[in-house]
Amino acid sequence: MVNDQPPKGLADVVVSQTKITSINGELGKLFHCGYEISDLAANSTFEELTYLLFYGNLPNQSEFSEHRNLIYSNREVDDKIINLIKEFPSDSNTMDFLRTVVSYLSIFDPDKENHSPQANLNKSICLLAQMPTVLSYYHRIRNNLEIIHPDDNLDFASNFLYMISGNHPDKLSSQCLDKCLILHADHGFNASTFSARVTVSTLSDIHSGITSAIGTLKGPLHGGANESVLKMLKEIQDIENIPNYISEKLQRKERIMGFGHRVYLTIDPRATVLREMSKNLQNEFGGNLYDLSYAIEQTVLEQKNLKPNVDFYAASVYSMLNLDSTLFTPLFACSRISGWCAQILEQLSDNKLIRPRAEYIGYSPRSYADSNT
Numbered sequence: 001m002v003n004d005q006p007p008k009g010l011a012d013v014v015v016s017q018t019k020i021t022s023i024n025g026e027l028g029k030l031f032h033c034g035y036e037i038s039d040l041a042a043n044s045t046f047e048e049l050t051y052l053l054f055y056g057n058l059p060n061q062s063e064f065s066e067h068r069n070l071i072y073s074n075r076e077v078d079d080k081i082i083n084l085i086k087e088f089p090s091d092s093n094t095m096d097f098l099r100t101v102v103s104y105l106s107i108f109d110p111d112k113e114n115h116s117p118q119a120n121l122n123k124s125i126c127l128l129a130q131m132p133t134v135l136s137y138y139h140r141i142r143n144n145l146e147i148i149h150p151d152d153n154l155d156f157a158s159n160f161l162y163m164i165s166g167n168h169p170d171k172l173s174s175q176c177l178d179k180c181l182i183l184h185a186d187h188g189f190n191a192s193t194f195s196a197r198v199t200v201s202t203l204s205d206i207h208s209g210i211t212s213a214i215g216t217l218k219g220p221l222h223g224g225a226n227e228s229v230l231k232m233l234k235e236i237q238d239i240e241n242i243p244n245y246i247s248e249k250l251q252r253k254e255r256i257m258g259f260g261h262r263v264y265l266t267i268d269p270r271a272t273v274l275r276e277m278s279k280n281l282q283n284e285f286g287g288n289l290y291d292l293s294y295a296i297e298q299t300v301l302e303q304k305n306l307k308p309n310v311d312f313y314a315a316s317v318y319s320m321l322n323l324d325s326t327l328f329t330p331l332f333a334c335s336r337i338s339g340w341c342a343q344i345l346e347q348l349s350d351n352k353l354i355r356p357r358a359e360y361i362g363y364s365p366r367s368y369a370d371s372n373t
């Protein structure tokens with residue numbers, strides 16, 4: 001019997017234990033395996049962070065070299081995958097594409113019948129390596145461009161920028177994207193991570209878990225807010241337009257995308273890193289996206305007392321990195337897959353089928369014979 005009514009959306013309900021990510025919403029703190037996110041963003045790399053998420057500790061030089069080489073050696077995909085990408089409608093939602101292709105990748109998994117811990121780790125590394133590849137291939141094919149194959153001399157972030165543009169990126173752009181990937185890698189039991197853990201708790205395979213996660217991330221209440229932020233920046237254009245734009249939205253009771261968070265009661269710690277990154281990129285490349293974003297932040301704080309989340313400044317950063325807005329949420333997935341896989345591996349290490357109950361609030365028992373049908 002259910003004694004207490006759970007909060008809607010399971011807000012603040014603890015459903016399991018984890019050694020991967022810790023969030024203190026009151027203080028605005030985020031930790032991965034004990035390391036604070038600002039510390040990791042300042043001193044680590046995304047490739048090193050993926051090792052930390054998978055294994056629980058930072059690697060030594062030998063371990064890191066082996067891990068990095070495994071990622072690089074698994075970047076390319078089968079020609080049949082490329083043929084599927086070529087047949088995909090060019091006007092498709094990019095998240096629909098990513099969800100479909102990740103599911104299709106399972107067919108070519110050499111360990112598809114093996115679900116041992118080592119095989120699952122191998123699958124995780126392959127998915128981490130291949131998602132940026134298929135995403136860049138689709139982006140170029142839909143824009144009538146030749147695909148650019150991975151460059152094993154480039155790190156994760158630099159290689160993605162290279163495969164998208166065909167040009168080797170400058171140092172600042174690579175560093176900024178690498179930090180973005182770190183900031184988006186994992187965030188506890190968010191909706192997409194939870195859906196992945198629910199899926200594999202049935203002992204389904206990792207590709208099914210990641211497919212579930214991508215489908216969940218597609219929802220505008222989870223992923224996709226960064227695209228809406230960029231749309232807002234384009235609509236506002238000039239700083240002088242901000243007060244009226246924001247006040248009119250609030251009067252219509254419309255959501256200001258990129259603000260507020262279900263967990264953080266103060267500013268999202270990832271947003272502070274992205275804010276500085278946005279400022280540095282504007283100083284280097286020009287434009288007004290940082291100035292516009294910062295003025296919006298101050299206006300929303302004044303009018304609504306809301307602080308930015310990770311999506312808000314990510315929009316200006318990605319835009320200044322010359323990334324198309326259709327890549328924003330899929331790029332989020334290319335980072336978050338490290339967290340998804342780490343959480344899946346943790347779930348499977350001590351698995352119990354996730355099967356909550358619901359409190360019934362419908363009709364009391366009644367007779368079919370007595371109904372007027």
